[in-house]
Amino acid sequence: MTASLYIHIPFCVSHCDYCDFYSEVVPSRGRGASDLIDRFTHLLCTELDIVLDRYALDMVPTLYIGGGTPSVLGRNGLAKVLDHLASGMNRWPDEVTVEANPESVDESLLMMFKDRGVHRLSLGIQSLQEAPRRAVNRSGTVVQCFAALELAERLFPEAFSVDLMAGLPFQTQAGLCKDIDHILAAGATHVSLYSLILEETTPLARNVRSGKIPLPPEEEAEEIWLAGRAALTMKGLFPYEVSNFAKPGYESRHNMRYWRMENWIGCGPGASSTIITETTGTGIRYTNRPNLEAYLSWSGDGFPPRDEEVLDRDTLLKESLMMGFRTIYGPDEQLFEGRFHQSIESLIPETLRIWEHQGFLQDRRLALNSEGLLLLNSFLVDCFQELESRGH
Numbered sequence: 001m002t003a004s005l006y007i008h009i010p011f012c013v014s015h016c017d018y019c020d021f022y023s024e025v026v027p028s029r030g031r032g033a034s035d036l037i038d039r040f041t042h043l044l045c046t047e048l049d050i051v052l053d054r055y056a057l058d059m060v061p062t063l064y065i066g067g068g069t070p071s072v073l074g075r076n077g078l079a080k081v082l083d084h085l086a087s088g089m090n091r092w093p094d095e096v097t098v099e100a101n102p103e104s105v106d107e108s109l110l111m112m113f114k115d116r117g118v119h120r121l122s123l124g125i126q127s128l129q130e131a132p133r134r135a136v137n138r139s140g141t142v143v144q145c146f147a148a149l150e151l152a153e154r155l156f157p158e159a160f161s162v163d164l165m166a167g168l169p170f171q172t173q174a175g176l177c178k179d180i181d182h183i184l185a186a187g188a189t190h191v192s193l194y195s196l197i198l199e200e201t202t203p204l205a206r207n208v209r210s211g212k213i214p215l216p217p218e219e220e221a222e223e224i225w226l227a228g229r230a231a232l233t234m235k236g237l238f239p240y241e242v243s244n245f246a247k248p249g250y251e252s253r254h255n256m257r258y259w260r261m262e263n264w265i266g267c268g269p270g271a272s273s274t275i276i277t278e279t280t281g282t283g284i285r286y287t288n289r290p291n292l293e294a295y296l297s298w299s300g301d302g303f304p305p306r307d308e309e310v311l312d313r314d315t316l317l318k319e320s321l322m323m324g325f326r327t328i329y330g331p332d333e334q335l336f337e338g339r340f341h342q343s344i345e346s347l348i349p350e351t352l353r354i355w356e357h358q359g360f361l362q363d364r365r366l367a368l369n370s371e372g373l374l375l376l377n378s379f380l381v382d383c384f385q386e387l388e389s390r391g392h
Helices: 031-054 070-088 107-115 130-135 142-155 173-185 203-210 218-234 253-259 292-297 313-324 333-340 349-357 376-389
Strands: 004-009 062-067 095-100 120-126 160-166 190-195 238-241 244-246 264-267 272-277 282-288 306-311
Touching: 004 031, 004 070, 004 253, 031 070, 031 264, 031 292, 062 070, 062 253, 070 095, 070 107, 095 253, 107 142, 120 142, 142 173, 160 173, 160 218, 173 190, 173 218, 190 218, 218 238, 218 244, 253 313, 264 282, 282 313, 306 313, 313 333, 313 376, 349 376
Parallel strands: 004 062, 004 264, 062 095, 095 120, 120 160, 160 190
Antiparallel strands: 190 244, 238 244, 264 272, 272 282, 282 306
16 A cells, blocks of 8 residues: 555644644653653554554655654654664655744754655744734744854755744734745745634634734735745746745655645654555545543554544545645546546536636646636635536
């Protein structure tokens, strides 16, 4: 079986006020923190062994270690995970990416990454402006961000990505564009530019409701994101997905496998796996419970506590369209037809006709163009309404 591998490290030094991803705050020092990380790392390696064996993974094209903050494991913890994987795989993945936050990056960590076959570094910077960072309780400092960029430029030249956010408190178009100038000058070849989404259960949402923190109005936040998009494309990074920009040839292969709805296996608390049966166009999704205590209590026999969701044909078909049309390449038509025994054109002909007439489809590919990607949600609504009207 061929499947990509995702490893979720559920630790952070502190929680950002906007974040609703699952993670646990771990003290940066102390015996308790060290014992916790050692116990987690041991169980993670056990889960990796089970996954490689049970799914007979003879081919793992991409590996992504994310979180949380993977670098919280430290140099030794991450080295142990990477060494354990190397000993259990017949072939090292073609693309290995590790996320890191600037405040936990140093030269010894990045040198270890290079020695262990990590190809890409993903830096979670979000902003290089002090006021937006403080407003959302972002860990680390601007000085640490610039230091991390200098290390990445030196040790991962043309092989690192940066996460940025648009619509943060006190952020301006000029500020975001200045951030982009800095990270591209350092040699980043890939940028993920996300719009801030105000999740109702987060501290930021409470601070906004109480009037403690002001957010840019929705229209202004959109203009900030569009200014960032224009700055990135002007500098030679093209929008190959709704929120992702890359120089040609530097797209994230791992994320492309998600967007093509190809098999992936997730390990660690909160990680999900999607396994597809191509002959029937159906699949199964397993999600490890986002509960560190339950994971640490796992005996190491069988799989960790997880939930199962059956993806029937209609569900998987809609997900394949939804994910595929997120990218400038569109869904993989050959993969789609082999999986569902129908062409995309036969399923949504009216939607494609209308959107082509409006100038939002590409001429030589079944995909939205760069302007059409800005209207992705409306396009998908039309797709799903037509599918429902045709009985799919």
